[in-house]
Amino acid sequence: MAGWMWLRCVLGPHLQRIHRSPDHSQPEGRAGRRGWNYKPGSLEKHTDSILGWASVLWSLSYYSSPLLLCYLYRKGYICSSKLVPVSQYVGTVLVCLLGVACLRGWGRWKNSEYLQFMSILEETKKNHTPENKKKLRCYNFDFSSWPSDFSWTEVSNPKLSKAGVSLLKPEPRLRGAADSVLNSVRTLPCHIISFLIAHSFGRRMLYPGSVGLLQKAMRPMLQQGQARLIEEFDGQRNKLVACDGNEIDTMFVDRRRDGGQSGKTLVICCEGNAGFYEVGCMNTPLEGGYSVLGWNHPGFEGSTGVPFPQNEANAMDVVIQFAIHKLGFHLSDIVVYAWSIGGFTASWAAMSYPEIQSLVLDASFDDLLPLALKVMPDSWSPLVQHTVRQYMNLNNAEQLIKFQGPVLLIRRTRDEIITTTGPEDIMSNRGNNLLLKLLQFRYPKIMTDEGIRVVRQWLGASNHLEEASVYSGYEVDDDWCASVLQSYQAERDVLFPWSVGEDMTLEGRRQLALFLARKYMRNFETTHCTPLPASEFHSPWRL
Structure with missing residues (x-):
């Protein structure tokens, strides 16, 4: 049994903060509802630091790999005689990191707080009861290990499938059959280049918040913001599973019990391209006394996936379904509020759910293309236009005009x-x-x-x-x-x-x-x- 628990500690998630004791009794010296940062032992702290630096170096190697491979090729290192020693060296490093991970598991196994957390996590995965969820919400840990709280499959929606929700597509140019085939062959290189741009630096330029290194740099700030939402506003963190399989990290603050009229209205917040609900526009309606539901873009902090338009719309759809079917709000109680690039998902929600109460767009734009053309060389204009329209078509105005309700810009x-x-x-x-x-x-x-x-x-x-x-x-x-x-x-x-x-x-x-x-x-x-x-x-x- 002890060996099994040690293995669980080796493979377990990184514990960052304890918001309050699971039995809601505060340890001596910790008054009120304030939490405290998890204090690892000396062994766990140093081994975790080693693994953290290894993760950073891997990220740097990943992003610089094209340049690194070109350099190694020119120096003649990419050949069979050179690759064998390199592979042996890499294998040695991996074995050492595995040993470090085992030592970290030993340090966790010796920590009573981590053992208590692991027992609650395992019990919650076995029995997904409200009481177990309540205990688990007392901890802040790697969100990948968080059990699912809501899935798109829980709602009967004949219009929704694994292919995702519907988006407005650019109107195709009318061509004859032969002309269309010839044009497809002629433009094939442009399609390939556009695909590579969109899935490499293009997506990261458009959504810098999805870059892992930026998230690592912002992590202390994000953890502090999340602690504030949970400990001061009694926020509830939930994991939603969208129709494309992406897991969406959300935070809900319920003000309905406060008795005010504002608390009966739910404001769903859509963040900017480097915004997170922990430190983003969610704070504005919170200060106004509203009930608030924030969520992170796919690929941002706890959310998985990449923030392409289809994934963004899929995420927004499951957030609205969660608000209706789990949180108990009517569409007429929901205000969608967006800042900057969040206007895309907000305008999509207004178009797709016209019964919502209203829409507020702050510092948003009508179409991404003019802004993309601004930052790229003029000679790239045809390629930029093709890339945006095919892979990053944030057509806010086109979606907005299909909404009949109240709008504030x-x-x-x-x-x-x-x-x-x-x-x-x-x-x-x-x-x-x-x-x-x-x-x-x-x-x-x-x-x-x-x-x-x-x-x-x-x-x-x-x-x-x-x-x-x-x-x-x-x-x-x-x-x-x-x-x-x-x-x-x-x-x-x-x-x-x-x-x-x-x-x-x-x-x-x-x-x-x-x-x-x-x-x-x-x-x-x-x-x-x-x-x-x-x-x-x-x-x-x-x-």
Whole structure:
């Protein structure tokens, strides 16, 4: 029995923190509900350090392997006479690391806290009861060893399969059969290069948070943020299994018991390309008193997989299903809130679940392609376009216009990330295009050439004073604009697009265009990565 437990300790996960005692009684000297970092013994600490450095060196070798192999080839080291000694050396290193792992297991076996944790983990895997889950949530450890809490298979959904949820695809060009075959052969090299770019540095440039070395560097910060969510807000960590097999790391904070109206609303947060729920935009609705569900992109921290659009949408789908079927929220109780690149999954959720309460997009863009072209050489434009459309088609605006509910767009007036010419040119902010495309779809008779002109003039304002000056310059009567829209809605009660404004004067259409622009978008005078204060997080406008 002792040998079996020692083997479990050798193969067991890395324990990082104990949030509270499993029986909820705090050890002497540890008052309140604060946890403490796991203290390994001397043997476990030093062996774990050796294995950690080995992992870092392996990561560095993996990412530099193309350059390393080229160097070794040019030096003549890649030949049978040289490879045999190298393989023997590698084998020796692996045997030594195995011995170090066994010594680490011995150190864990001698630690009473680790033994208690392992017994709870094993019991939870055997009996997945709420009481065992509650005890296991007292620990922070490698998420790969965490038992599954919810799977897509638990929900009967005939539209969903292992192939994944549906995405909007780029429209194919119409060609004849012979022309299509010839074109496929001609463009085959472009397809191959695009595939290699997307699956190597392209994906990592787009989602740097999926790079293991960055996650290792951020781990202390992530662990601190996770401890805060669990110990101060009584957060619950859950593992969800998406239809593609990826395991999604989530954190839920329940405020329904607080009695406030905000707590009955669930805000599902979609993070940026280097954002994690531990330190990301989840804190904004938390400060506002909402119930909050955060999740990490595939490949980020505890989540498995890679963050391609299909995997992202699959992850978002299982998060929503979990909120409905496990957490007990109705779609009408759910607000989807996204920051930056998270606008893709948020707009997909709004398109796919139109019954949600509302959508809030902060510092998001309309389409990835213009931003990708900005950072690549002009000569690469055809290749960049093909790669984005085939593998990284983040078409936020196209998805957003299919949502009929309330929308709020938050634009950072000094945004340096989603501008195509620089933060000093506010008109190059792609959030402008997101607003214009939404308004043009919903109110085409108002957003004529003149309507677009005055809205663009309003968007050119870089602060609240300039914005108010443009608004007052056209003498916009808010009460009149609201009454016109309410009358139209009451008489027809139709879905967007609306034909309101078709029999209206030019002055009236200008007023309505500016009125709608200010209702759908709010300016926040800061840069892209500044956390959004809770005071700036508002419910979208409802007519």
